[in-house]
Amino acid sequence: xxxxxxxxxxxxxxxxxxxxxxxxxxxxxxxxxxxxxxxxxxxxxxxxxxxxxxxxxxxxxxxxxxxxxxxxxxxxxxxxxxxxxxxxxxxxxxxxxxxxxxxxxxxxxxxxxxxxxxxxxxxxxxxxxxxxxxxxxxxxxxxxxxxxxxxxxxxxxxxxxxxxxxxxxxxxxxxxxxxxxxxxxxxxxxxxxxxxxxxxxxxxxxxxxxxxxxxxxxxxxxxxxxxxxxxxxxxxxxxxxxxxxxx
Amino acid sequence: xxxxxxxxxxxxxxxxxxxxxxxxxxxxxxxxxxxxxxxxxxxxxxxxxxxxxxxxxxxxxxxxxxxxxxxxxxxxxxxxxxxxxxxxxxxxxxxxxxxxxxxxxxxxxxxxxxxxxxxxxxxxxxxxxxxxxxxxxxxxxxxxxxxxxxxxxxxxxxxxxxxxxxxxxxxxxxxxxxxxxxxxxxxxxxxxxxxxxxxxxxxxxxxxxxxxxxxxxxxxxxxxxxxxxxxxxxxxxxxxxxxxxxxxxxxx
Numbered sequence: 001x002x003x004x005x006x007x008x009x010x011x012x013x014x015x016x017x018x019x020x021x022x023x024x025x026x027x028x029x030x031x032x033x034x035x036x037x038x039x040x041x042x043x044x045x046x047x048x049x050x051x052x053x054x055x056x057x058x059x060x061x062x063x064x065x066x067x068x069x070x071x072x073x074x075x076x077x078x079x080x081x082x083x084x085x086x087x088x089x090x091x092x093x094x095x096x097x098x099x100x101x102x103x104x105x106x107x108x109x110x111x112x113x114x115x116x117x118x119x120x121x122x123x124x125x126x127x128x129x130x131x132x133x134x135x136x137x138x139x140x141x142x143x144x145x146x147x148x149x150x151x152x153x154x155x156x157x158x159x160x161x162x163x164x165x166x167x168x169x170x171x172x173x174x175x176x177x178x179x180x181x182x183x184x185x186x187x188x189x190x191x192x193x194x195x196x197x198x199x200x201x202x203x204x205x206x207x208x209x210x211x212x213x214x215x216x217x218x219x220x221x222x223x224x225x226x227x228x229x230x231x232x233x234x235x236x237x238x239x240x241x242x243x244x245x246x247x
Numbered sequence: 248x249x250x251x252x253x254x255x256x257x258x259x260x261x262x263x264x265x266x267x268x269x270x271x272x273x274x275x276x277x278x279x280x281x282x283x284x285x286x287x288x289x290x291x292x293x294x295x296x297x298x299x300x301x302x303x304x305x306x307x308x309x310x311x312x313x314x315x316x317x318x319x320x321x322x323x324x325x326x327x328x329x330x331x332x333x334x335x336x337x338x339x340x341x342x343x344x345x346x347x348x349x350x351x352x353x354x355x356x357x358x359x360x361x362x363x364x365x366x367x368x369x370x371x372x373x374x375x376x377x378x379x380x381x382x383x384x385x386x387x388x389x390x391x392x393x394x395x396x397x398x399x400x401x402x403x404x405x406x407x408x409x410x411x412x413x414x415x416x417x418x419x420x421x422x423x424x425x426x427x428x429x430x431x432x433x434x435x436x437x438x439x440x441x442x443x444x445x446x447x448x449x450x451x452x453x454x455x456x457x458x459x460x461x462x463x464x465x466x467x468x469x470x471x472x473x474x475x476x477x478x479x480x481x482x483x484x485x486x487x488x489x490x491x492x493x494x495x496x497x498x499x
Contacts, residue, residue: 009336009338009339010340013337013338013340024360032360033360086254090251090255090258091255091258094258096484097477097480097481100476100480101476101477102434102435102439102472103435104439105450105453105469105473108453108456109279112278112279113279113280187349188349188351191349191352192349192351192439192442192443195351195354195443196442203352206352207355209355210358210359210444213359215356215359218359219356221352222352222353225348226348229344229347229348229349230347232347233347233348234344237343
């Protein structure tokens with residue numbers, strides 16, 4: 001019942017968005033903003049093409065590496081700062097202020113260090129994703145109720161058993177929330193990097209299409225990315241809800 | 248300052264010192280990163296010469312404008328949505344997905360529609376910031392105690408009077424969290440847009456300096472942006488925390 005209503009709500013929002021798109025199209029004209037119908041027709045033609053596949057693959061590879069780095073480094077820092085109170089207290093405000101910083105500012109530095117390469121884009125993507133993963137992992141570990149620690153000690157659990165049966169299940173939901181935000185921001189970072197300077201990838205495809213005034217292609221790529229991000233987020237949100245209601 | 252505060256300061260000082268040392272010793276190529284001390288000197292010179300003043304005023308003005316629009320419109324929209332529970336329920340999946348979508352992919356669309364001017368940049372700033380404000384408003388209004396609504400009814404206050412004189416102050420701590428987020432998101436939205444493509448502004452000047460290998464100017468302006476963004480965010484964070492404590496909803 002609730003699930004079907006959510007689906008209905010999502011459909012309603014999609015319809016409203018499409019109507020708003022159509023209205024804006026009527027307002028500004030077809031050259032600036034093609035309507036939903038021509039764009040979707042173009043999408044059906046463009047997505048199976050070679051050029052799209054190449055660029056999408058470039059973005060995916062870059063995103064995959066960036067995500068690995070974000071999760072690896074973020075989790076390591078988060079666990080360390082969660083367990084070691086002092087490092088957490090010292091590091092948290094630093095991480096928070098880095099989190100709120102517009103990190104695009106630093107992209108030229110990344111470019112100077114790595115050049116116009118895959119590693120530069122991966123680094124920049126990871127710079128966005130690491131911070132939320134680390135911050136939420138840290139708070140997940142800190143928010144474990146003290147009684148869990150006590151019961152682990154009462155049951156004489158070994159270190160490894162404590163981790164597997166207590167620490168891991170207790171922190172999982174919040175860590176998954178961190179991973180979800182990390183996913184989102186890493187994608188944002190990778191796309192920003194591609195939009196600013198890259199020869200391949202979906203981000204550069206959008207910028208090229210804009211310079212060539214190919215509004216249809218630009219919108220097509222934007223729609224594909226929108227759908228990808230929204231679906232991935234919905235999936236991760238679903239996992240998160242399942243974990244929260246598991247207990 | 249507390250012990251933790253001193254340690255934090257020491258950590259930062261050591262990090263900057265290490266960077267300086269590595270640059271001076273040539274471990275890091277000066278064509279890649281210039282020593283922090285030179286960044287600071289370059290920044291002071293740039294500020295004194297006043298060359299970049301116009302761009303600085305422009306960018307921070309746009310950030311301020313975008314943040315203002317987001318806060319005011321975000322609060323108004325949030326209040327309206329809060330009054331319509333059915334609409335709010337339907338919008339839930341939209342809010343949950345909004346920040347998952349990299350909105351910058353729509354910046355080129357905006358440029359094509361509005362031309363290469365300040366308008367698409369302001370719109371991007373608003374687009375990144377406004378939803379945070381709407382969500383914070385909804386959260387804040389949710390937490391207004393029921394009894395206050397009754398008080399309003401007892402005093403026969405109108406809808407607008409209730410909203411402004413009762414709900415607004417009661418929800419204020421949560422609203423301020425929204426303001427904080429709106430400002431830092433507006434920063435990110437505006438600067439990122441300027442980086443990608445803009446007729447002028449700090450982001451544009453930095454990216455030009457990067458293409459011209461003008462490292463001094465690039466690092467000076469980067470330092471400026473980082474300092475301003477950090478100070479503003481820190482200030483808002485401190486005020487936010489104070490306010491939360493006063494209202495007894497202290498956040499960890």
